[in-house]
Amino acid sequence: MLKLGVPSKGRLMDKTFDWFGKRGVTLRKAGADREYSGTVEGIDGVELVLLSAGEIPRELAAGRIQLGVTGSDLVREKLSRWDSRVRQVTGMGFGGADLIIAVPQGWVDVDTLDDLDAAAAAFRDTHGHRMRIATKYHRLVREFLAREGVADYALVDSQGATEGTVRNETAEAIADITSTGETLRANGLKILSDALIHASQATLFRTPRRGWTNDQRDTFKRLEERLGL
């Protein structure tokens, strides 16, 4: 059996079902709406597992599922050296969002990472603590800023309503996912022009084939053909 992990609710689940449906593979939630099991029609040997999108990277890495649909941002954030642990089968063309850095619109002197870095140095001198960037994407943001050579910042954890942290003075800047930038603007924030950390989209991932049985390999070959990959 090839286990396919799919987000268990919301638009991401609906769009994933649509994407597979258009390619002749019907995914369905079983029984009542609250039940997290499902059925697969149109191909034999594939089992549907409904999971939180945030848990799919971990389940793939642990080998408890062989295929999984989740945001490419989540795989990069949750798995160290992700590309040695899972393979990208295909981007699915929905769920697109950019992980960016945003600062208050009133910071007219800050538009680039170079500006952010200089402002952070001065901020630390003035306030006695590092410039705080609120985010839930700690690994991605830290690796990006280390690569770009930005110093004198600290990441503070924010699992929701991140855009509000600046106004509440629990952070000076944020690093978050945005698709249209509307919420950012409504909260008086603007996006840095050269700080696109990751352009995310819903993506079908798989585990490396070396741990698979022959049946799983055959099933995957048929699935690839059916999906037109």
Add this chain to the structure above:
Amino acid sequence: MTDPRAVTAYAEQVLRRFEDAGADRFDTDTLLPADILLDLYGEEIRARSYLTGDAARGELVLRPDFTVPLVQAHMARAGGEARYTYAGPVYRKQDSDPDRAAEFVQVGFEIMGAREPAEAEAEVFALLRAALDGLDLRAATGDIGVLRAAVTGLRTSRARQDALLRHLWRPRRFRALLDRFGGRTPVPPTRAALLAQTDPLAQAPVLSGKRTLAEIEARIAALRADAATPPISGEEIMLLDTILSLRASAPEALGRLRDIAVDLPAIGEAVTRMAARLDALDARGIDVDALDFEGSYGRTSLEYYDGFVFGFYAGSGDPQPVATGGRYDALTARLGDRAVPAVGGVIRPDLVVALKEAATC
């Protein structure tokens, strides 16, 4: 697989050797408060160390090295010259290379408050070399002090020197700054547009958050001052690049740095210190002709060393040094109320024993 008993036995043997060299034994907790390390190194420390904590004590870190607690302990004492040694496990995350050990023993030797820097540096280096038991190792050395002096000697504004010094540890941003200060890359268009306005704050959106209008005004003033600063000359950048890319035997490197000092006199004092160090090493029986000097050595470690830096390596391919060390005067000033000359180094017994085992089989 390395025999753990052999590692312990070798660590104890090195520790005794360091005690015989006049060092007091130092020990500290495995679980340390994280705030000092976070303040010193920022987010980098989260990528490199195991952070944990509880509601009462706040953030804690599994000891990433002995140096910070040792400096704190020394700074709390009356002062004077002191030698310390320690041995114990340290913990480092190896996210990007799971083949490397995350827990390993370090045996260290550190000298604080020594008046003759060259003598102290040679003492640490020679003692570690002797403790490495005649293994066939390549020694690489560098001097962050020469780099700092070179940047401070550039004929440009203090603000530009400070910006470059701040990023000595981040080669990519350092290069980007140098290119811009040298007029090699254009001013970013948004910055040019900002500076073209007489009053950039006239139409500014409402400000939110903790960074104040005065801070923004100060930065705009700094940007205007920078725009009015002439570019760093191509000759000076070439001199700096020559130092950064220098790779030669230590005596040869010293000769080249003396030549550079003719055009960049600011490095003169640091070069004199390097010469005194080589003399002191030679007097202790180190073959200085066999020492490699690399102008950029030590630039990608944590912001920690500020003078002589060194590492011992087995073969050419293995990136993990068997022993490392250097001078860290600036760290003492940040952890105490005064700057104390400080130099030291650590040995990795696990790597030494692995080399010995590989050599015998």
